[in-house]
Amino acid sequence: MKASRSAAERQRVWARIRGEALIAPSLLSADFVHLADEIKTMEEAGAQLLHLDVMDGHFVPNITFGPAVVASIRGQTDLWLDAHLMVTDPGAFLLPFAEAGADSVTIHAEATADLARIRQDADRLSIVLGLAIRPDRPVAGTLASIGGLFDLILVMTVMPGYGGQSYMEGSSERIREAAAFCAASPRRPVLEVDGGIRSGTVSDAAANGANWLVAGNAIFRDPNPFRAFRSLQAEVGGVARGPGRPAS
Numbered sequence: 001m002k003a004s005r006s007a008a009e010r011q012r013v014w015a016r017i018r019g020e021a022l023i024a025p026s027l028l029s030a031d032f033v034h035l036a037d038e039i040k041t042m043e044e045a046g047a048q049l050l051h052l053d054v055m056d057g058h059f060v061p062n063i064t065f066g067p068a069v070v071a072s073i074r075g076q077t078d079l080w081l082d083a084h085l086m087v088t089d090p091g092a093f094l095l096p097f098a099e100a101g102a103d104s105v106t107i108h109a110e111a112t113a114d115l116a117r118i119r120q121d122a123d124r125l126s127i128v129l130g131l132a133i134r135p136d137r138p139v140a141g142t143l144a145s146i147g148g149l150f151d152l153i154l155v156m157t158v159m160p161g162y163g164g165q166s167y168m169e170g171s172s173e174r175i176r177e178a179a180a181f182c183a184a185s186p187r188r189p190v191l192e193v194d195g196g197i198r199s200g201t202v203s204d205a206a207a208n209g210a211n212w213l214v215a216g217n218a219i220f221r222d223p224n225p226f227r228a229f230r231s232l233q234a235e236v237g238g239v240a241r242g243p244g245r246p247a248s
């Protein structure tokens with residue numbers, strides 16, 4: 001059974017992975033009955049983090065899982081756990097997800113009125129705090145007003161709620177806008193992109209400045225998730241560090 005990290009250990013891992021071009025497998029598209037096996041496959045393929053999509057059926061029209069499942073995942077792996085909260089009132093859930101072992105927690109600003117308190121809570125809990133921007137919200141305007149509060153900026157390239165959608169037109173420009181903000185912001189936030197990432201779109205997102213690239217269907221709906229991960233990671237030039245295994 002693995003445990004949550006100490007604040008110092010989390011900082012060490014964050015410092016190591018924040019600047020890298022990394023594929024973030026989204027477990028939303030995994031086989032939930034065999035989650036432990038799916039996670040092990042990603043570890044062997046060289047993944048450094050796992051993206052966990054939390055949906056409440058209210059902020060988005062779909063329901064996934066909550067802190068109990070995140071705690072079970074934490075018990076299986078030392079990988080960075082990147083929770084993406086698509087929930088109303090995310091501030092109420094920072095503590096439960098931090099206690100469950102999430103390392104980064106990303107929220108949607110339109111779901112809350114209390115960003116300053118959420119920033120304070122994230123500092124107190126020593127977790128990385130992210131801001132997700134939906135395709136129907138302006139990137140530059142949003143970041144100019146509140147972007148400075150966040151350690152990670154998640155540009156959504158599909159409407160949140162479901163895996164398997166297509167990378168939306170106009171995404172390249174939005175990623176470039178966010179990349180310009182991240183390069184100039186004192187916190188130097190990670191720029192993450194989420195939705196419709198597959199061969200082709202992954203290199204577009206990376207070329208426009210994204211460093212963490214979430215991929216769900218492109219990995220877990222592939223007949224060979226191990227190979228699918230490796231091939232996406234190779235496309236953005238990153239190094240797969242896992243122990244590896246023969247690709248069948």
Ligand code: DX5
Nearest residue numbers: 026160161163164196216217
């Ligand atoms: C959608 C989620 C995504 C989703 C991406 O609301 O935030 O993380 O898993 O799935 P794909 O890669 O299939 O578009």
Ligand code: ZN
Nearest residue numbers: 053084194214
């Ligand atoms: Zn997501």
